[in-house]
Amino acid sequence: MVSNLFSIRFDDSNHPSAEVVVSGRDVPVREYFAGPENALLSHVIASKSNSNSTDHPILLFGPSGVGKSHLLRGIVEQHQAVQPADRVRLQNGSDFCRELSQAHEVGSLADVRQELRMLDVLAIDDVHLLADKSYAQLELLTLLDALQDRQAHVVLTSRLTPSDLPFAPSLKSRLYGGLTVPIQVPGVTTRAAFVRQLANEIGIAIPDNVVDRLAQITPTSIPELRGLVLQLKQAHLEEDKRLDLELVDQVITLRTGMDCPSVRDIIKKVARYFGLTVAEVTGPSRRQTTVLARNTAIFLTRHLREDSFEQIGTYFGGRDHSTIMHAFQKVTKKRDEPMVHAAIVELLQRLGMQHRNI
Numbered sequence: 366m367v368s369n370l371f372s373i374r375f376d377d378s379n380h381p382s383a384e385v386v387v388s389g390r391d392v393p394v395r396e397y398f399a400g401p402e403n404a405l406l407s408h409v410i411a412s413k414s415n416s417n418s419t420d421h422p423i424l425l426f427g428p429s430g431v432g433k434s435h436l437l438r439g440i441v442e443q444h445q446a447v448q449p450a451d452r453v454r455l456q457n458g459s460d461f462c463r464e465l466s467q468a469h470e471v472g473s474l475a476d477v478r479q480e481l482r483m484l485d486v487l488a489i490d491d492v493h494l495l496a497d498k499s500y501a502q503l504e505l506l507t508l509l510d511a512l513q514d515r516q517a518h519v520v521l522t523s524r525l526t527p528s529d530l531p532f533a534p535s536l537k538s539r540l541y542g543g544l545t546v547p548i549q550v551p552g553v554t555t556r557a558a559f560v561r562q563l564a565n566e567i568g569i570a571i572p573d574n575v576v577d578r579l580a581q582i583t584p585t586s587i588p589e590l591r592g593l594v595l596q597l598k599q600a601h602l603e604e605d606k607r608l609d610l611e612l613v614d615q616v617i618t619l620r621t622g623m624d625c626p627s628v629r630d631i632i633k634k635v636a637r638y639f640g641l642t643v644a645e646v647t648g649p650s651r652r653q654t655t656v657l658a659r660n661t662a663i664f665l666t667r668h669l670r671e672d673s674f675e676q677i678g679t680y681f682g683g684r685d686h687s688t689i690m691h692a693f694q695k696v697t698k699k700r701d702e703p704m705v706h707a708a709i710v711e712l713l714q715r716l717g718m719q720h721r722n723i
Contacts, residue, residue: 429524
């Protein structure tokens with residue numbers, strides 16, 4: 366077991382790396398940087414390379430910003446580099462649900478089931494999005510058993526802990542039967558080491574006091590640290606500014622002083638997060654997921670834009686102010702519940718408002 370700073374490398378010199386978006390830039394999935402707080406991940410990679418492993422499925426869970434999607438993408442790329450002929454599927458939880466629903470509507474569910482059960486690797490990001498999709502949970506449960514019989518690999522990610530996942534007891538029990546791996550927010554030592562490594566890769570010298578400042582500020586995710594360091598480089602080299610604590614504060618102020626998002630942008634981001642359309646979020650549906658999405662959009666609109674309840678009502682199908690106020694209060698009361706909290710944190714990040722305290 367690794368007990369110090371380490372990185373999990375995914376690249377293979379004979380195969381091109383995948384491209385992902387981190388902090389608005391395309392970067393190759395070459396490695397996942399981690400520290401002692403995430404040492405269990407080394408076991409995940411070792412288990413993933415062992416076809417006889419009993420770790421089935423592997424569930425990676427943790428808050429937004431710790432790199433679950435980046436890690437999952439890297440695991441898939443690594444497998445494809447080593448076993449290019451294997452059948453591999455990487456998709457989001459919403460896409461998994463949508464595929465099953467559409468297959469049911471057109472009568473091709475048997476074909477989709479057969480295709481899924483012949484996979485060598487199944488990777489589902491944000492599996493918590495199956496929350497109120499009982500049909501998808503049942504399909505996943507039977508799929509897990511079928512894939513285990515074939516010794517296929519299954520890796521899932523979730524923003525919620527296994528105990529907080531609002532799944533059927535049979536599926537939760539099945540997930541607990543595999544390997545559940547918490548991914549922690551990187552500690553200060555890990556963040557400082559990452560800043561130094563990235564600075565070396567991009568060819569800039571960062572003074573120790575600046576490294577310490579970057580490692581201690583919030584938010585603390587590796588992708589956001591990457592964004593800060595890249596912006597510091599731009600200001601330092603292209604704008605000929607001294608790389609010191611004053612410049613760090615200027616860059617942080619610039620990143621936190623973004624204009625408030627439009628209501629439409631808020632609704633679009635919320636709809637995408639919950640796997641819905643804008644029309645569903647603003648429409649009359651009373652489905653549990655749709656109501657939660659609508660209420661969350663109202664909550665964010667009120668906090669980020671400070672519009673009146675009357676104004677917000679016009680954006681959401683002409684609802685009166687008392688209905689909007691009730692929706693806002695419901696989310697306010699539930700904001701500490703795992704699923705609601707995870708949604709708010711992730712959506713603030715997607716809206717570029719992660720520094721906003723609400």
